[in-house]
């Protein structure tokens with residue numbers, strides 16, 4: 001079927017580019033119509049690709065696209081999950097080309113070219129691989145199993161309305177496994193399958209000093225500046241060894257065995273290349289753990305944004321009344337997001353000096369997830385990648401979060417397999433996000449192989 005991809009690749013890319021032009025930024029209320037349009041777009045493309053039915057299902061927030069192709073109820077069913085919403089594109093000025101005007105450019109890691117646009121890799125480009133894989137299988141009448149598609153529009157802002165949708169549609173979503181392409185591979189010549197995602201706690205803190213902004217000469221030195229105080233409080237959340245100081249934070253963290261860690265240490269990784277790519281002279285993280293471990297099996301805490309006071313051009317002498325920060329924590333098994341939120345709030349209030357008041361507001365969160373590596377679906381993904389890349393894939397634990405994956409297991413009793421095709425260097429959530437043409441086409445080639453191997457393995461099991 002490879003030649004079908006070769007013959008049609010220009011059209012596949014052109015269609016994806018059309019979709020990428022729609023700025024489906026889910027967190028931005030002013031983009032509501034664009035988000036809706038992006039949903040309609042993929043619904044129509046799924047219909048053209050050959051699903052029996054497709055629907056844009058309204059929710060209290062952005063819609064969920066549901067589609068299915070039932071070839072034979074006796075065959076296994078794979079539910080494909082992905083998202084058509086994207087992160088905000090700012091800061092715009094750091095993009096070399098406008099985020100919603102896709103262009104193809106060659107890069108060192110993508111000599112065949114990469115599509116530069118917000119959402120190209122995360123996750124429209126990866127969802128579109130599934131649409132085109134379906135088109136191709138349908139064309140050749142080679143759909144080995146039943147397929148269901150659930151493409152949501154709120155992944156990047158917490159998937160608030162997916163849980164009620166899943167709970168209300170358990171029958172419709174019935175499947176044997178969930179296939180997700182929203183992660184990455186190690187390199188284009190080192191295929192890999194992700195074996196886990198970290199959980200997440202995302203919150204916002206507000207520190208209030210005096211009841212109004214003050215003249216920093218008249219009052220400065222005698223009244224706590226909430227920005228200074230917030231910085232001190234934040235700085236104290238990690239010690240010099242990179243450990244998080246919130247009491248109880250690590251209590252439930254699953255510790256890997258020496259064997260498991262030795263296995264992880266075999267993952268191909270170059271610290272020099274890593275530092276070079278990021279233009280840093282050194283890495284920083286929890287003492288006693290490797291960079292790979294720090295970004296996968298260990299939890300962490302990061303400030304995502306901090307503001308307050310005067311930030312416009314020029315100078316204004318002010319002792320501000322308020323300071324704010326957005327803080328996220330990445331969780332690992334068996335940390336519970338509600339418990340970690342509570343520990344954070346308690347600690348953050350405890351370390352606040354009497355000179356300020358502190359408020360903590362919770363945004364979204366999610367549980368960590370680890371996929372079994374001895375399952376049929378993991379085997380099928382490995383076989384599919386081995387067939388398309390000509391190389392056995394490496395299992396890798398990922399550091400990102402797809403909070404809904406744990407929920408699928410809880411509500412639907414179905415496990416997920418993470419077969420993504422992005423590269424860490426594709427700059428998801430950053431300016432100049434891109435997705436390799438090679439990766440896009442490789443995904444289209446690999447996905448049908450997953451269905452083939454999965455269906456065969458399921459049949460053998462009976």
Ligand code: BES
Pocket residue numbers: 122123155156157158159182183184197200364398399400401402403
């Ligand atoms: N696709 C990413 C998650 C991801 C990226 C997993 C790379 C593994 C490797 C997803 O769209 C994402 O960005 N998730 C958010 C969480 C969400 C609640 C905003 C994240 O990880 O920050």
Ligand code: MN
Pocket residue numbers: 083122123155182
């Ligand atoms: Mn994603």
Ligand code: MN
Pocket residue numbers: 087122156428429
């Ligand atoms: Mn994302």
